[in-house]
């Protein structure tokens with residue numbers, strides 16, 4: 001018990017920066033569940049029975065991780081389908097869940113602003129899955145020069161995510177290392193074909209229409225792979241977004257380049273982009289998925305679906321095939 005109390009004190013001290021409610025919840029948890037210790041592999045408290053529990057920060061990572069883990073690990077996402085992930089505020093329930101996980105995966109590249117504080121208070125190992133990707137910088141707004149966190153919008157980068165997951169899972173569960181390796185290889189082949197499909201599809205957009213206008217600047221990696229010009233209203237989802245100046249800039253670009261269709265993403269309001277549509281005569285090309293998958297019965301229950309859905313929608317919008 002003294003050891004547990006010591007660990008609890010450490011957790012509480014480290015979570016000082018979190019909201020008071022979360023810190024208070026950590027205290028309650030520590031005292032009532034003695035949940036601050038590191039669970040041994042196989043003792044995770046998810047619904048996975050005796051499988052080690054891997055927790056990811058968002059649904060896209062959970063799907064990729066599940067493909068690598070197969071039936072050997074229980075994979076869950078902290079944020080739910082449809083959640084805004086940049087400025088997410090962890091709940092006491094998240095802290096409880098995370099304290100019992102065997103491994104936590106995050107994207108890194110400043111995607112999860114809330115994550116550093118979140119894991120700092122936990123004695124659970126974590127791995128940054130974007131490690132090793134060729135990072136693109138944000139070129140505008142107050143984020144200028146900072147890494148663009150949406151590296152998973154290139155399936156080629158996700159192949160690197162997979163390698164990092166294979167490594168982390170093999171460390172967690174060495175007995176199944178060969179299974180993770182084989183699953184990773186098979187999934188990387190699927191990533192390669194979805195990337196080839198994406199590039200082929202978007203190559204049908206005529207040169208003059210090759211501009212992707214979205215709400216968030218989340219498509220830099222996809223635009224790079226597919227040879228599109230990327231334009232957005234704001235750089236990264238945050239509280240201060242869609243200022244009148246940002247909207248005016250988008251309107252001017254769409255008018256000057258006669259952009260046939262513009263888009264917005266599933267986790268933010270499309271109202272600013274509707275304003276661009278109203279001012280330019282461009283059409284609204286539809287809802288793209290970036291920061292979250294849909295629910296299982298929605299249009300993009302998996303990451304491969306996400307890339308297929310987005311490239312289809314963009315191609316249809318920019319070639320006029322949608323109308």
Ligand SMILES: [Zn+2]
Nearest residue numbers: 216218237291
């Ligand atoms: Zn985003």
